[in-house]
Amino acid sequence: MLGLMALAMTFSVQAQLKTPQPSPLSKIEQVVGLTDVSIEYSRPNMRGREVFGNLVPYGKTWRTGANANTKVTFSDDVVIDGKTLKSGTYAIYTVPNKSSWDVMFYTDSNNSGLPKTWDDSKVALKAKAQVYPMPVDIETFTITLDDLTSDSAVIGMLWGKVYAGVKFVVPTDKTVMKNIDATMKGNPTANDYYASAVYYYESGKDIKQAQTWIDKSIEMTETPAFWQLRKQALIHAKTGDKAGAIETAKKSLAGAEAAGNADYIKMNTDSLKEWGAL
Missing domain, CATH: 1.25.40.10 (Tetratricopeptide repeat domain)
Incomplete structure (x- = not known):
């Protein structure tokens, strides 16, 4: 009995140990015009690896970060590529390619990475993101909200020597x-x-x-x-x-x-x- 108690205490102490996460969670919040926008995602590092075309294969659906899927929340309906995306929370999945990315806003936003079974009916909107080369390596995967105006902004995704951005318009x-x-x-x-x-x-x-x-x-x-x-x-x-x-x-x-x-x-x-x- 004493041995079991000691073992339980050992596990309890071990459970309290905190160590740095290899892909830490990040959240950004921004008011665009009058619309609240937030993005929650995990941030992997390059660690000497070639990212796109290797660590992240071209032509394959990517969780757009690490760990759980990346989530974006809009407080109002927004317009992307001339199409309306209803207010709410979406998972952002991407298919990176050399010159452009496919960006998909997926209605099921509670997945540990990619969904176990992909459902095209859950893609609320699909858009193209143009790829731009960066002059330096971006070590840590980064999502930004760029080019802010009173009625629009760009969701920017940076890693390695790549920047891909999707513009959205708010009402x-x-x-x-x-x-x-x-x-x-x-x-x-x-x-x-x-x-x-x-x-x-x-x-x-x-x-x-x-x-x-x-x-x-x-x-x-x-x-x-x-x-x-x-x-x-x-x-x-x-x-x-x-x-x-x-x-x-x-x-x-x-x-x-x-x-x-x-x-x-x-x-x-x-x-x-x-x-x-x-």
């Missing part, structure tokens, strides 16, 4: 326009007018409407900040109201100088020179 504009419409039908605040004006300006929408909203926002604000005045000046300049833009830029410049903000001092000075005011 930011549709969501924001719906929110702006609802807000303007209610009781908008100065911040609401400002945010709406800036969105219209930066997304190339009706600049006259942007001017109306930015002017309303500044009018409702007791002491507008230099960065708010800067945006108002830019919107006025875009509508062709150079005199209004110059007047506001001078106010923004004075505020930036008082705050000691070198970036806004330079931006306003450059604009005033461009508009012929300095």
Whole structure:
């Protein structure tokens, strides 16, 4: 009996021992526009091995990492290669080749690597990823979220001397326009007018409407900040109201100088020179 107890205690101590994982788990999270995106995957190393065409054969389905399958989660529907992928969690499987990869978003995301039985009906979307050569070896397999804009990003996959990327588009504009419409039908605040004006300006929408909203926002604000005045000046300049833009830029410049903000001092000075005011 004492021997069994000692053995059990030995196993208990051994179970508490922690050692480094050869392919550690990683998770990245990113807001793209208004869409939450997360990717969870394990990261193997090259360890002197040739990766693609050897460790990872060409033309064969790969788990896109190590250990359990790689998972991506989108909080909204996204568009990839012109096709809609519904919000949710998917396993990412790939078929690497020399010039491009097939990338598959698989609805069964709870597999230890590849599914025991592959089911084509579970491929929610299949896309092509162009391969680009890297100038240096990437020792550890890495997934990134690159080229971020307000309505898109690229899932990048790097290992060895290879980069492969898949672009996805998120429904930011549709969501924001719906929110702006609802807000303007209610009781908008100065911040609401400002945010709406800036969105219209930066997304190339009706600049006259942007001017109306930015002017309303500044009018409702007791002491507008230099960065708010800067945006108002830019919107006025875009509508062709150079005199209004110059007047506001001078106010923004004075505020930036008082705050000691070198970036806004330079931006306003450059604009005033461009508009012929300095």
